[in-house]
Amino acid sequence: MxxxxxxxxxxxxxxxxxxxxxxxxxxAVADPAHLxxxxxxxxxxxxxxxxxxxxxxxxxxxxxxxxxxxxxxxxxxxxLAPVGYVTVGDAATIVDANLRASVMLGVARGALVGQPLTRFVLPEDQDTYYRHRREVAVDGQQRVGELRMVKADGAPFWARLESVASQEAALGRLIRTTISDITELRRLHAEVAQSDRMASVGLLAAGVAHELNNPLTYTLPAVIELAEFLPELAAAVESGRVALANTGGGRGRDDVTSAAAEVIDPDRLADLVVGARDAAVGLRKIHKIVRGFSYFSRIETPGVVPIDLNEAATHAIQMTAHELRPRATLVTDFGRVPRVLATEGKLAQVFLNLLANAAQAIPPGDPTNNHVRVRTWTDDLGCVCAEVRDSGCGIAPEDLERIFEPFFTGEPRRGTGLGLAIARRIVTQLGGEIRVESRAGQGSRFELRFPTQGAEPARQVEVVAVPPPIRGRVLIVDDEDMVRAALVRILRDSHDVVEVGSGRAAMELLGAGGEFDVVLCDVMMPDVSGVALHRWLADSNPQLVSNLMFLSGGVVVPETRAYLTRHGCVCLDKPVSVAELRSLVAARVAAAPR
Structure with missing residues (x-):
């Protein structure tokens, strides 16, 4: 009961x-006796x-x-919960909110009551919120969604909403929602995705660079030599034709002159000379582009090394030239600056992001009256400085303080809103700073400043003195047949050259008593790598190991790069300069023990 x-x-x-x-x-209080x-x-x-x-x-x-x-x-x-709580009534207005929601939205708690929650949702995401609320109201089940909200001061943030429906006698049907600020989480996810994409692009770039550098190794020197030789041949042919014409007459001479004129036409020879020179220019341009690929393939290389700021900017310019060309005239003013401690790819990525930002600020169609300027210099304090200046739309004053925030994109720019945020993060990690100056309608100026403490001065072009010629014995180790053939052609006039197609074959030859002054070896080979051959030589022939020079097609994993740096190995990028290769080999031959 x-x-x-x-x-x-x-x-x-x-x-x-x-x-x-x-x-x-x-x-136990005693009672009075008289009572x-x-x-x-x-x-x-x-x-x-x-x-x-x-x-x-x-x-x-x-x-x-x-x-x-x-x-x-x-x-x-x-x-004081780490998330905001709001309760929305039938009229779609807030009937209750916790203090955290008040702080997140930048409105006093009491002032929130009676306001529509949609006031704090970005216009572009209003439909997302209405669908979210309708789904909760229809079946009463918990729903989770992500959208962009905005504070009372106009600052946007990414929010995660978790909503459930409830019923109260006094208030009717309610939707209770938690609001979590996930801006930082979204930023981290986006940066990880961006890093993954850059790593994939780097891997692809490295592969493309390697596959192009090997054929460039044997085509570029041949075309350059052809371009240099054809004018001499044309001149020799013309001299021969004139000499033949000045000799005594005769039917035999006329027949020879006529046949030679049909085969060796002076105009045709002139066209071949121009074509060969153009081909050499084109291959050199391809070489520069491939070097840019190789540069960006090293974005995730750990550690910092002294980097030429001008070179990093140049590679970024090459990669963004197609975006800038229809929009603006590019002006460069590179000063003589010390090196900065950085990672090659990341430093270039800073310039890449700044140049992409400049391109987005300028509409295409009028490159003559618009400009993008890249300048480097050393300031009075010894800091290495760079600027990227554009004549684009500029940045509104209210946006200047937020320009480096993740996901912020000011009109008319488009994109993920991560480019400048990533640039600032990289610069800060390298101990530098980035500043921006801008006025709406008058363009923008981004300035970078890097410390030089501990960095080496910028390299100057080193001219290797060529010693008196000594004919040496050179071993070429490369798994590409045509690469070996090209290197043999470059060196055979000055040295006795032996070639093998694998690291294992080189070990067998050297182990059998083969004597050489210099070894030119590819870094990456399928059976025995260049590093493995170097280790073997360090044990078996310490004198020769110092004259082992590496050739790389562009794919050098961080561990291999660290090994080459640690042991002071010379590593030449393919396609190597003919003059540089001959000079280096001659110097090593001259220094070899005899």
Missing amino acids: ATTKHGADHSDELGLRARAEARAAER DAEAVALLHELRVHQIELEMQNEELRRTQLALDAARARYFELYD
Whole structure:
């Protein structure tokens, strides 16, 4: 049988009376002797009643303390929660919000009540919010969504909403929503995705560079030599034709002259000379592009090394030239600056992002009247400085402080909004700083400053003095047949050249007593790599290991690069300059022990 409220109250009263009687008995106060039995009973009743009142007051105090503790816990759990809580009524307006939601939205808590939550949702994401709320209202199930919200001061942020429906008699149907600021999480995810994309691009670039550098190794020197030789051949042919024409007449001479004119036409020879020169120019341009690929393939290389700032900017310019060309005239002003401690690919990525930002600020169609300027210099404090300046749309004053925030894209720019944020992060990691100056409609100027402490001065072009010619013995180790053939052609006039197609074949030849002054070896080979051959030579022939020079097609993994640096190995990028290769080999041959 259910206990009635009256019965429960009566039971509580009996319990209170019994406890009061027990406490009164404990106090055992003696009654005055002159009182009769009725007065004693009344006095006892008054004492018990007083004790009941004391016990009720104690209970009230405990209840008040418990209530205060509950309110404190409620404040901590609700108002100081790490997420915002809002309750939206049937009218789609806020009927309650916690303190955290007030702080997140930048509005006083009391002022939030009665406002539509959509006021704090970016216009582009309003449809997303309406779908989210409708789905919750239809089936009452919990729904989770992500959208962009905006604070009262206009600052946007990414939010994760988790909503459920509830019903209250006084307020009707409600939707209770938690709001979590996930801007930083989205930034991290986007940067990881960007890093993965850059790593994939780097891997692809490295592969493309390697596959192009090997054929460039044997085509570029041949075309350059052809372009240099054809004018001499044309001149020799013309001299021969003139000499033949000046000799005595005769039918035989006329027949020879006529046949030679058909085969060796001067105009045709002139066209071949121009074509060969153009081909050499084109291959050199391809070589520069491939070097840019190789540069960006090293974005994820760990550690920092002294880097030429001008070279990093140049590679970034090459990679963005197609974007800049229809929009602006590019002006460069590279000063003589010390090197900075950085990672090759990351430093170039800073310039790449700044140049891409400049391109987005200038509409295509009028490159003559627009410009992008890249300048480097050393300031009075010895810092290495660079600027990327454009004549584009500029940045509104209210956006200047937010231009480096992740996901911020000011009109008319487009993109992920990560380019400048990543540029600032890289510059900061390298110990530098980045500044921006801009006015709406008057272009923008981004300035980079890097410390030079611990960095080496910029390399100057080193001219290797060619010693008196000594014919040496050179071993070429490369798994590409045509690369070996090209290197043999370059060196055979000055040296005795032996070629093998693998690192294992080189070991067998050298192990059998083969003597060489210089070894030219490819870094990456399928059976025994160049590094493995270097280690083997360090044990078996320490004198020769110092004259082992590497050739790389562009794919050098970080571990291999670290090994080459640690042991001071010379590593030439393919396609190697003919003059540089001949000079280096001649110097090593001259220094070889005899």
